[in-house]
Amino acid sequence: MAGTIPAALREAAERYGDNAAYVEHGVSVSFAALLERVRRTAAGYRARGLEPGGRVVVWAPNSVDWVVAALAASYAGGTLVPANSRYTAHEVAEIVDRTQAVLVVVADGFLGRTQVADLRAASDLVSVREIVDLVRLRDVEARDVGDIDVVAAGVSPDDVADILFTSGTTGRPKGAMSAHRQTVGVAEVWGALGGVSAADRYLVVNPFFHSFGYKVGIITGLLTGATLYPVATFDPEETMRLIEAERITVLPGAPTIYTSLLGAPGRADRDLSSLRLAVTGAAVVPVVLIERMREELGVDQVVTAFGMTEAVVVTMCRAGDPAALVATTCGRAIPGMEVRIAEETGELLVRGDHVMLGYLDDPVATAEAIDADGWLHTGDIGTLDEGGNLTITDRLKDMYISGGFNVYPAEVEQALARLDGVADVAVVGVPDERLGEVGRAYVVPAAGAELTETAVVAFARERLANFKAPRQVAFVDALPRNLSGKVLKNELRGLDTPPRSSAATRPPTTKKEA
Known part of the structure; x- marks a missing residue:
């Protein structure tokens, strides 16, 4: 297994070459072409002051350019900091200031807003060397990549690959830091358990700024050779059109994605039979939703999983699991992870390879989340059956x-x-x-x-x-x-x-x- 994101990208280009890595608006980008764009963009980042360990904030919806901008940060030895595309400029400015980001890549004009101007008005951005409009990302590309491949090769599996901020449902968002070995490792396990391969056409509705879209989307695509179709905003009709026209085989998503598809007026007129794998998860997934996904959407394999920003994927069902098990549990711990239930509170505790390194500049919050024995306290209440399958019953605070x-x-x-x-x-x-x-x-x-x-x-x-x-x-x-x-x-x-x-x-x- 590639131990770093740059290594995974180079291996994907060597292994899959001219195969399509991405298809967007009918235009294909091969794995080889993706590598070349990332190399040139990474060299451009270096020319603008990004050094190994520096942070790059990417504030934009799903697109191939988002992928290039993000992978280039890693290839230049930097740390990726994705920002929610729906955040206000004030929220993003706080993330920029807290991470001391050197570069900020922005989709100016998304949803009719003026992101660049708003960002400058929200903060002095003292650490930022340049704000890059994603539409003009190719202007960043360097003609001469110099020693950028040496820089990429020098990235260690233990270096911080990314900082993903929590959704902030319980207060100020916290930045969960993961090493390259963790981001690559969890993507490899997820892809293996889902049987994802180069034959798959993977529709990525999950936002790239979230671990579900970034780690089990972008990184899984590099490791498996699957062709990814990024979706900037979810629309049921357009999603069904893409599934039918492109013969999409893999469609992970939050429960609301499938609920919307099931309720779409034109669903009966669409051929969605190409779907073979749907993976969903949240604190609690309605059993009836799983049943309807099988019966009404005709998905061959519906799998439930449990994860969180601090650990990405914790448990997952497996191919061949009985329908009742999939419908009522989140599966069992994935390789490299272990789970247990606290006796006094019933809280789910998680430990293993993919648990975050800690929260950015917040040792107190890190110590509160991860105890002395390495157990991450999830805040979820759950049970484990004899086979180790997890059922989340609720949030502790709910x-x-x-x-x-x-x-x-x-x-x-x-x-x-x-x-x-x-x-x-x-x-x-x-x-x-x-x-x-x-x-x-x-x-x-x-x-x-x-x-x-x-x-x-x-x-x-x-x-x-x-x-x-x-x-x-x-x-x-x-x-x-x-x-x-x-x-x-x-x-x-x-x-x-x-x-x-x-x-x-x-x-x-x-x-x-x-």
Whole structure:
């Protein structure tokens, strides 16, 4: 296995040569051509002041240019710092300042915004030598690459490859640092367990700035020779068109991706039969979603997995696992990782090769997350069966106590997900004078569905103990989620108490953007 990202890129160019590494808007880029663009861009970075160990922030949506910009940072011996393309300039400026980035690569004009001007207005950017507009990335390429290949060869597997900032659902985002051996290693394991090969056509809907798109997308593509199709913004109709036209075989994604496809009005008219592998994961994946992905989308192999920014992939189902196991668990620990459940709290603890090095410039937070024995405390509550398969039952902080009984919202959500007309649902605990806390269900109605609060509560009470059934129901257009697909329940708790609407109807929709 290549121990560094530059080595993985060079080996991919040697092994797969003229095979398509990427296809974007009908234009193919071979593995050999990708290497040449990265070499020239890396040399251009060096000419602009990037030294080994320096940081490069990339703030842009998925594209081949994003890949070149990111891989060039590694090839020049630097550290990649992806920034969420939906972040404001103030949020990105904070990341730039905290990482002391030397270069910032920006997709100026994305979503109609003025990113470069806004970024300059948000901060003095004292560490930055240059802001590069991604559209003009080729202007950075050096004609003479000089000793850039020597620099790339000097990158160590133990050097910091990337700093990925957490979604910040519990406060200020923290920068999780990973070494090259970890980023390459987890991508290799994921690809092997999914059986990904050079014959695969891999649609990357997951954002490249997230580990799901970057590590198990870009890096897995280098290691396996799969052809990647980057998608800048998710649109169900366009996604189905690409699957049909390009005979896409691999489509990983957050649960909301598949929910959107299942609800797309034109799905029955599309041939999606080429899909062989779908991998999804979040804190909790509704069992009914897995069932529908198999039955209605016709995906040959649906696999669930569990991961997080601090460890990328922790557990994963395997090919050949029984359908019931895949539908109800996140699989077992991947090679190089181990898991256990804390006896007192039920919290999932993780240890192994792919656990981050630590948080950037934050030894206190690192010590709180990783104990003296190397166990990463995930904050998720889970169980392990006799075969070591993990079931996530909830977030430790999401449990609430109603009338003296512990209630785990995920259990309630799994039940409500089976109610006809429910497209999405999240449950939180809210204050109650008599019981301390009661459940409030935030329900997203399916297109054209008619639901009432009475019907939702009655459905829950038929299937759950009385103390578990929600006492309040709010109908909303969408649930706030982070890029891992996890519901931002802090945002739901911050909403004013919703009106006790007696009914809700969601009109049919034709487009949904991720």
